[in-house]
Amino acid sequence: MQITKTTENDKLTLALEGRLDTLTAPLLEAEVVGKLDGVKTLVFDFQNLAYVSSAGLRILFMAQKVMSKQGQMIVKNVNSDINDIFKVTGFSNILTIE
């Protein structure tokens, strides 16, 4: 999985490419945990992401918890398959999906 990081003032955009699964989730975790100080808006761009497993959901869950306190978190360009996963797991209620 590739992670492309873009910072604009207090807005951090993480564009993911490939699969967010058990093996790749630690990469994303490394980019997120403890790296969100001063970030008011966190955007996940799933334009090129194939799928998300529960390991990935865990990272999104952690990030959402942090961002709920200090700003907002947006997940955009979600394909229908991933959206299905979000729906099934109730994550569509937790996340802000554009």
Place this chain on the structure above:
Amino acid sequence: MGFNFRGLAFKQSMMILAAITVVFGLIFAIMGQKTQDILNKITIENGEETSRANVNYIDKLFNSGKLVGDDIAETMGKRRMSKADLDTFLLHSLTNARNLIPQIVAVVLAYEPGMGPETPKGEFMRLARFTENEIRLVTGANYQDKEWYSSTKEGKTSRWQEPFIGEFVPEPIAVYTVPIFQKDKNGDDVLAGVLAIDMSIEFLKDEIATIPVSNGGYALITSENNVAVAYPKSIAQGKRNREIAVKEIRGNSTIDFDRKNRDPSGLFMGTVAGGEESAVYYTKINSNNWTFMVVWPVQKFLQDQRDTRKLFLILALGGYGVILVIILLISFRVAKPLKELVFAAKKLGGGNFDVDIPKVSGRDEVAEFATAFSNMLSTLKAHIEKEKDMKRIERELDLARNIQLSMLPGAERDENSEDDRHELAPFLLPAKEVGGDFYDFFKIDNDHLCVVVGDVSGKGVAAALFMMVARIILRTMSKNLKSVVDAFNKTNYALAKRNNLMMFVTVWAGIIDLRTGHVEFASAGHNPPAVRHEDGSVEFIPSRSELVMAAMEDTVYTKQTYDLKKGDTLFLYTDGVTEATNDKDELFGNDRLLDALKRGGRQNTSDTCAQVKRELDGFVQKAPQFDDITMLAVKFNGSDEPVWERYEKTVNVAENDKGVLKSFVQDILTPMDGAKKMQMKDAWERYEKIVDVVPENQDILTAFVEGILAPMEGSMKSQMQINIAIDEIYSNIVKFSGASEVTLIVEVRKATLSARLTFIDNGKPYDPIKQADPDVTLPLEEREIGGLGIFIVKKTMDSVCYRRNGDKNELAITKTL
């Protein structure tokens, strides 16, 4: 031991005493009355006896006096006498009279004025009187107003006058007066005068005093006017005659005694001269109308009566005392051992069975009771010992029954054999004495369900133990060998080899292919199961019964088959159902069983068993249940999945043995027709990959699966979901199982775009399906992140199935691409 006032002895004594008191009281009262009557009678007799002689004597005397008077008066009436003649006549008459009756002391003649011999116009009275041994003649006067004269003149009849002290005779006298009639010139009777005979009554006092009367009594004579005429001097005490009155006591008042309207003789209570209360017996003296009385002062009169009563009372009290003592003795003789028995019984009631029963000698009821009590104690002791033994045996039987029941799977969840393709419900009701019935059900693999029902010969702990062994061996054999017949053969051999107790077991077992309803079964001497079809018809399935298990080591069983159709319910049971007996010794039997199943209709399986049990209860009613009642109902729901036949062949790749594989496939395909050939062409392809359990190998597995699935050109989405499933399952194995190796078997069927992935790991037992689903509706703050992986798999895959196979976990998922 204190005296018990509510005790038997006291109550009994008091009741007997009360009864005796009543009896004594009655006797006392009756005796008193009788005594009184007898005494009265005696008194009257006594009085009569005393009176009779005296009254006769007085009567005789006064009658004689009367005769003398009447005789003189008659003589006087016949002629007029001169004074001298008269004197002579008077002297003569008195002398004659006194010769007859010495008590006559005077003869008196008084003329009406003018009628006398001397003074033609005046009164004339002359009397002859006896004094001091001589008779003198005396002249009287002023007599006309005297009572004795006037009363006789007016009454013109003779009579006895009230006694009085005479004018010329200074002593108490009784006077008999007679009117004297003379003929006048016309011949008519004319009263000429009155003759009086004076009779001294002083002698009566002497007579009275000498009359002997019992009990301190005395005699008394009263005149017509109730004036005492004669009485003992002792009672006078200076009183004059008139003061010596006789009074009668009536109730509380005292009245003068009046004899006029009474019987000539009788008895009454009264007083004499104001003296003490007395009993008085009276008799009329006819001649002069006087009364003769016998008087007993009451104190003395009642003395006898009192003496009698006193004696009676003393006797009664003495008897009373003696009876009391005897009663108390008897009562205590009875009560004492009873009290001791009560004491012993209380101890006994407190659980002390070593209590001493008091010995009671004799042969009465108390002694019998003590003996009976003693016998009861020893019997009770023996009984309780026996009961303890029985209890122990019963406890052990209960234990055996509990073990028996707890060893059997209660519901499908216990066996993890639930799926949509069948419903199953077992039922076992053990008899009081534990029996050897059992049932069993378990999955051989995902598609094969094994159902068993059996019945060990005999009852009790031995049967229960034998049953458990038989069941475990059969279960293990069936799971490993995946063939009923093989399992039967092996189980029979194992059981028969060491069957010293010569027990045997009947078993029916079948393996149901849940995809097709095809049943392979064998029967070791067991009843053929029944089946209820979806249309409601029922029948026993053709089941050939072979030799029971554990009888012969080398018994070989044969495979039998039956095909369940969709909606069929297979009903297994033991003879506890068909041979249940009612109190008329009738068996429930096969026909009633089929009827019951028929009536069960389209009920689910547990209700089918309940329906049979209900009808069984209605039939048996109150007859005891001698045998275990065991039932097992399986309904085959059928499967919507297409049915595939599956063939498997493992070859050694190193030897490159293509010929073997080819003939394997040909062997399968040869007997098939065209359609089947087409099907076979699209049969399952099987791929297998074994990896070490390290996280990185997930990619290897994902690539392995993608490599197989990609050519099938399924949807991207399915592919992606399968990848996620691999990720979730494999990462779970890595994290939790502790396994060292994972085998992934991929089976695909191109014709239907079906894929099945089976993960086999050698880790610790772990069934991810059992994990509870997370609540995905909770808000962010309350969400837990665990458990999502398997949840996603369950949601996205067509089916997920887990089983523990030996020391391995097998998790299978299917997905249409």
